Amino acid sequence: MKDLTNPTKDGFFGQFGGAYVPEILYKCVHDLQDAYLPIIESEEFKQEFRTLLRDYAGRPSPLYYAKRMSERYGCQLYLKREDLNHTGAHKINNAIGQILLARKMGKTRIIAETGAGQHGVATATVCALFGMDCEIFMGKTDVERQHPNVERMKMLGAKVHPVTTGNMTLSDACSEAIRDWCCHPEDTFYLVGSTMGPHPYPDIVAKMQSVISEEIKWQLQEKIGRDYPDYLIACVGGGSNAAGTIYHYVDDDRVKIVLAEAGGHGIDTDYTAATMHCGTEGIIHGARTLVMQTDDGQIKEAFTISAGLDYPGIGPMHAYLAQQGREKVLAINDDEAIYAGYELTRTEGIIPAIESAHAVAALRKLSFKPSDVVVLTVSGRGDKDMNTYLTHKDMAKEYGKF
Ligand SMILES: *Cc1c(COP(=O)(O)O)cnc(C)c1O
DSSP states (O other): OOOOOSOOSSSSSSSOOOOOOOOHHHHHHHHHHHHHHHHTTEEEHHHHHHHHHTTOHHHHHHOOOHHHHHHHHTTTEEEEEEGGGGGGTTHHHHHHHHHHHHHHHOOOEEEEESSHHHHHHHHHHHHHHHHHHEEEEEEHHHHTHHHHHHHHHHHHHHHEEOOOOOTTTTHHHHHHHHHHHHHTTEEEEOOOOOOOTTHHHHHHHHHHHHHHHHHHHHHHHHHHHHSSOSSSEEOOOOSHHHHHHTTTTTTTTTTTEEEEEEEETTTSSSOOOHHHHHHHEETTTTTEEEEOOOOTTTTOOOOOOGGOOOOOOOOOHHHHHHHHEEEEEEEEEEEHHHEEEEEEEEHHHHHBBBBHHHHHHHHGOOOTTTTOOOEEEBBGGGGHHHHHHHHHHGGGGGGOOO
């Protein structure tokens, strides 16, 4: 059987991945490379991880048959409800897994980057749970547009550093977190929020999130008597909820994989975050992958209405799977995502995160047979995005009115 999900020993998926880090981080990145697999494959770790996912995060998350959306799109649509997890998104799965890993490695201080604030909140949450020091780096633009999450992090006891370099969003927050890590490599664990960064982070995060597809398998078996769908759909920023959704199906050719990246104003404009459409090979935050960059290699700013998808890179696993034709990647523009967010809300009574609304919008771009079983991951809930939905409501009127 093909094995498309596991990187080589050096962290490569085809030509993508690796660990391109400053010399001062060599030792701690190599220590992590040596330590992570034996730890996460140990019975003790698995036991602790499973117990916390169940009793603390609230897993398994439901697989919900969306009857009215199914009728609308002429398929059998199931929603994987990561929005119902503790703290409101899939991010908590990875945060729990990595803090257990950090503790086993004897680290005492946790740092993290965040965009929409979901990863910052998840990290601050698990730090409160284990009584560990927590510092979060967040672009100043995001601090302003995601205010409720900033307050949540502070209430949880984290220190939030507004980052004022670049366009002050997710990419700049990552750079700042890496800078901090360089100053404290001994005691600090960098709790990375997506399938990005130097090896082994893309693999760690994919493995922590793979619980999503592990559950989809038995939930489908229970509901429809077979354990695979015809389509899997997820949104992709750095790629973690998508990686979790597809992990146990990547080698199964019966399953079509469709990912939605953020088109912003459109892939033919300068205002986009659609890295897999517009990126070229380069290095960003420690990994060789597709990057939105100028001809002379300067990283371009990403633009999208969705703070959680606002990243000019993409996890190396996805760069590889898209290159191999295993993933079909669609660019969803801001207006299409806003429309899809209202559509899911009015059709099923579920307000999705604006990130997840990008995945919902992909439904309109596909044609299904009535018997097709489609599993779409709702990566998070929309509470944090109320302001965005309300102020941009008119943007979507081209597609229908709400
Ligand atoms: C962070 C986030 C994303 C994007 O991150 P991935 O690593 O690509 O999953 C998507 N949806 C929600 C709700 C998020 O919080």
